[in-house]
Amino acid sequence: MILYIITLVLGSLLIIPFTVKTFCPHVWMDLQYCGLMLRILLRFVSRRRRRPYFFVVDRFLEQSVAHPHKPFVVFENETFTFSDADARSNKVANALRSHPGYRAGDTVALFMGNEPALLFTWLALAKLGSPVALLNHNIRSRSLLHCFSCCKAQLLIAGPELKDAVEDVLPALTEQGVTVLLATKQCDTPGIQSFADKVDEAPDAPLPRSVRSHVTFKSPAVYIYTSGTTGLPKAALVNQNRLLTALAILSSNGVSLDDVIYVNLPLYHTAGFLIGLIGSIETGSTIILKRKFSASQFWDDCRKHNVTVVQYIGEVMRYLCSTPKRENDKDHKVRVAIGNGIRADIWREFLSRFGDIKVQEFYASTEGNVGFLNYAGKIGAIGRVNFFHRMLFPYTLIKYDTERDEPVRDANGLCVEVPKGETGLLVSRITKVAPFVGYAHNREQTERKKLRDVLKKGDLYFNTGDLMRIDQDNFIYFQDRVGDTFRWKGENVATTEVSDILTLSGCIQEANVYGVQVPGHEGRAGMAAVTLTEDAHFDGSKVYQHVVTYLPPYARPRFIRIQNAVEVTTTFKQMKVKLVEEGFDPARVRDPLQFLDDKQKCYAPLTAQTYSSILSGSTKL
Structure with a gap:
């Protein structure tokens, strides 16, 4: 009898793992x-309780003490240790403190490309308790002035290669x-002061913590610009609390002190x-910094620098x-690739060609309060949902009417949840654990992102x-974006901004901008259905020059459809669904079509x- 019981117990113990693996194959991953x-x-809560307040810059200071001689950033032929970065940022901070156009705590806009100077300047401003607006170095003219103004910055620090762009908006500034500072040793433009010479002359003495004593967890840390459903880019406010949570991004993906991370995505982006900078400050990883992404140099760089972690967008x-x-x-x-937006077919091809690399696909947004991580590695999914995650960050998928561009509501005025397997709009409850801070000095756009009376x-x-x-199986998949924003070349494009620029070209009266799918490409390429001003003809060369001057490459419409009239709904909203469906196929579209030809420099x-x-890939977009 005892032998029977022992046999039964042992058999059960052997069957349980088999049963779990068969019917709940991801349970162990979920528990991990x-x-x-x-x-x-727990680590976050512990840091929140520290006094005086503990911020990301304090974590950097910890790393510079613990690993002073460890390479922090490698750029081209230069290597800067944690100690070097600390000393250099001290020089920048001391130079700013002695400058009459700056006071500790002032908001500062950085208009710089991917280079160590941006990292050192941001660290300096963090030590001074100043919020930093990270401007996209591709923007120009009206967009540049708008992005600078909406964060209420008192000071602009620009890279030397961006001098012409700064001069274009200098009268308004x-x-x-x-105060405008250029990171050069001399500048002869009235209204722009040189700054690199002041930095070289400044001492590298550490700054007292009291300089940033005014900073709290609710204080703005950085402004990162994001395109919303309408209008020009908005400054998403990332406060000190949110920045502190960002420390965990790389470590949560298994990145450690011994890793080397390849950062070729723009530092003005999330x-x-x-991920690249703030995440590396937490782990103490070495950053291999590139000015921009280069497919031809990517793997050679990885081999040269013994890179173990790479970032990607689709x-x-x-x-x-x-x-x-x-x-x-x-x-x-390379053992880990972290990012988002990779198609399932590209994912499989990447693994087949480049080897056993763990692809850590995730979902998040700059200003959002919910995110997902595909910790199980399911190809095509952006993440996996579970009870614990939903308890911390309550979310749901609700029915959405794409024609009316609004959520579907029932007789009681509440939103309707979609069952598993159906597509719905992702919404996340705003709580103390999952707050939504919104956009800098833009209450209207902040309110637009809030949805009331949901459940x-x-x-x-x-x-x-x-x-x-x-x-x-509880895997979550991205389907599409709604509203007036589409994604192209890894960037969000706000259709209203593009439309406004087009109507200033001289021959275009109205422009209805939208995104169309192009086989073999991620996201949607920009297309505009336009009407011409009275008695005007479409001047492809003139429109091309105008678009290239005022829009960054990713926002330039690749296709233009010339119509007699822009179709609108009964509420005078521009109709896009039919236009999107018809795309840019000359066989389906009777209106004249133009395409952006960079070789001929015209439409x-x-x-x-x-x-x-274009479909075969012979003509590149």
């Missing part, structure tokens, strides 16, 4: 992930009383700044897979603007032959 989330939460992976195959494609030390009267949710689907007629060339 929940344990990781719990550890991150001067009128606002803004991916480059929060387009990066596609570009890498499009390069000519080489015998040493799998000869590297019950009086509740408040953040509207992500993203359509998602959760399958029966040229889109013929059936050109259309086929």
Whole structure:
């Protein structure tokens, strides 16, 4: 009898793991992930309780003491240790403290490319308790002035290569009383002062903590610009509390002190700044910094610097897979790739070609209050949902009417949740644990992202603007974006801004801008249905020059459809659904079509032959 019982117990113990693996194949991963989330939460709470207040800059100072001689950033032929970065940022901070146009705590805008000077300047401003606006170095003219003004900065620090762009908006900056510093040793432009010479002369003495004693967890830390559903870019306010949580991003993906991370995404973006820079400050990893992404140099750089962790957006992976195959494609030390926006087919091709690399796909947004991590590695999914995650960050998928561009509501005025397997709008409840801070000095746009009376009267949710689907195995998949924003080349494009620029070209009366899918490409390419001003003809060369002057490459419409009249709804909203469906196929579109030809530097007629060339990949977009 005893032998029987022992046999039964042992048999049960052997059957349980088999049963769990068969019917709940991801349960162990779920438990490990929940344990990781719990550890991150406890570490965060512990840091929140420290006095005086503990911020990201304090974590950097800890690393510079613990690992002073460890390489912090490698750029081209230069290597800067944690100690070097600390000393250099002290010189920048001391130079600013002695400058009459700056006071500790002032908001400062950085208009610089990917270079160590940006990192050192940000660290200096963090030590001084100053919020920093990270300006996209591709923007110009009206967009540049708007982005600078909306964060209420008192000082602009620009890279030397951006002098011309600064001079274009200098009269407006001067009128606002803004101090403009250029990171050069001399500058002969009235209204712009040199700054690199002041930095070289400044002492590298550490700054007293009292300089930033005014900073709290609710204080702005950085402003990162994001395109919303309408209008010019908005400054998403990332406060000190949110920046502190960003420390955990790399460590939660298994990155450690011994890793070397390749950062070739722009530092003015969430991916480059929060993941690449802030994440490395937490782990103490070495950053290999590049000015910009280069598919041809990517793997050679990884081999040269013994890179173990890379970042990506969907387009990066596609570009890498499009390069000519080489015998040493799998000869590297990269073990983890962290990012978002990779298609399932590209994901499989990437692994097949470049080897056993753990792809850590995730979902998040700069200003959002919810995120997902595909810790199980399911190809095509952006993450996996579980009870613990939903308890911390309450979210749901609700039915969305894409024609009316609004959530579907029932007879009681509440939103309707979608069942598993169906596509719905992702919304996340705004709580103390999952707050939504909003946009700098833009209450209207902040309110637009809030959704009330979702599951019950009086509740408040953040509207992500993203359509998602959760399958029966609890994996979540990105489906599409809603509203007037589409994504191209890894950037969000606000259609209203593009429309406004087009109507200033001289021959365009109205412009209805939208995104169209192009086979083989991530996101949607920009297209505009336009009407011409009275008695005007479409001047392809003139419109091209105008677009290139005022819009960054990713925002320039690749296709233009010339109509007699822009179609509108009964509420005078521009109709886009039909236009999106028809796309840029000359066989389906009866209106004249133009395509942006960078070789000829004009908008040229889109013929059936050109259309086929685009689909085959012979003509690059």
